[in-house]
Amino acid sequence: MYFVSLYHRYFFGKSNVEDKDVLSLWVMKMEKIKSSWKILVGGLVLGLLLLMQVLTNQEESALVLPSKEPSKEEEIVYIYVDIKGQVQFPGVYKVREETRLFQVVQQAGGLTRYADSLAINLSMKLYDQSVVYIPHIEDEYARVGDESTEGTLININQASLEDLMDLPGVGQVTAEAIINYRTEVGGFSKVEDLINVPGIGEATYERLKDLISIS
Numbered sequence: 001m002y003f004v005s006l007y008h009r010y011f012f013g014k015s016n017v018e019d020k021d022v023l024s025l026w027v028m029k030m031e032k033i034k035s036s037w038k039i040l041v042g043g044l045v046l047g048l049l050l051l052m053q054v055l056t057n058q059e060e061s062a063l064v065l066p067s068k069e070p071s072k073e074e075e076i077v078y079i080y081v082d083i084k085g086q087v088q089f090p091g092v093y094k095v096r097e098e099t100r101l102f103q104v105v106q107q108a109g110g111l112t113r114y115a116d117s118l119a120i121n122l123s124m125k126l127y128d129q130s131v132v133y134i135p136h137i138e139d140e141y142a143r144v145g146d147e148s149t150e151g152t153l154i155n156i157n158q159a160s161l162e163d164l165m166d167l168p169g170v171g172q173v174t175a176e177a178i179i180n181y182r183t184e185v186g187g188f189s190k191v192e193d194l195i196n197v198p199g200i201g202e203a204t205y206e207r208l209k210d211l212i213s214i215s
Contacts, residue, residue: 081126083108085134086115099126105134114138124158127187131215132158153213156194157187167208174199188214 077097081104084090088109095104102122105111116137126132154163156178164175174197181197182188191214195205 079126079128079130082129082131083134084132086112086136087134088112095126097128100124101126101132104132121160124160127157127182129187129189130158154211155215156191156212157182157214167211169204169207174204190214 078094079097079099080092080094081099082092083104087105088111090108093104093107095107100122101120101124104126105122111117111134114136116135116139119135119139120132154167156164159178161172161175161179164170164178165172170178177197177199178194188194191209191212192205194200194208194212195202
C-alpha cells in the first residue's frame with residue numbers, strides 16, 4: 001500500500017488522500033490502461049484482417065482462368081481431291097486446304113515412269129472436289145510450250161491467275177474475282193456458275209462458256 005501511495009503522489013501530485021482512495025484511483029488507472037490496450041490490440045487485429053482481405057481480393061481478381069483454345073484439329077480445314085492417271089495409287093485423298101498438286105502426288109506414291117510431267121503443273125493449288133488427271137506420255141493433248149493450244153479448255157476450278165487471263169476479255173480484276181469466288185464457295189459445280197462471279201454478265205459468260213470447264 002505504501003508503494004501505491006507513493007505512485008499516486010508521484011503521478012497525481014496529491015499527498016492528502018487516504019490509502020484506500022489511492023488504491024481505488026490506482027485500480028481505475030490500470031483499468032483505463034487495460035481498456036486502451038484492448039482497443040489498441042483490437043485495432044491491430046482488425047487492421048490485419050482487412051489487409052488480408054484486400055490481398056485475397058487482389059489475388060482473386062488477378063486470377064485469370066485460361067480460355068479453352070480451339071484444338072489444332074478444329075483449326076484445320078480438309079478437302080477431298082480425286083487424282084487419276086499415271087500415279088502409283090490413284091484415288092480420293094483427304095488433304096489440308098491450300099494443298100498443292102505435288103503434295104497429293106507424293107501421297108499417291110509419286111508419278112509412274114509413263115507420266116508426262118510436262119503436261120501438269122505440280123505447284124497448282126487444289127480445291128475441294130478437284131479432279132486431277134495425270135496423263136500418259138502417249139496421250140494427245142496440248143503440252144506446255146506448244147505453240148497451238150486450240151481446243152484446250154480452261155479449268156476454272158484449278159486455273160491460275162495467268163491461265164484465266166488468257167481467256168478473251170478476262171483481265172486481272174476479273175480473274176481475281178473468279179479465284180475469290182471459287183475459294184469462298186468451294187469451287188464451281190457447273191460451268192453456268194461463272195455468271196455468279198461479280199463483274200461477269202451474260203455477254204461475258206456467252207463468250208467464255210465454250211472455252212472453260214470445271215474438271
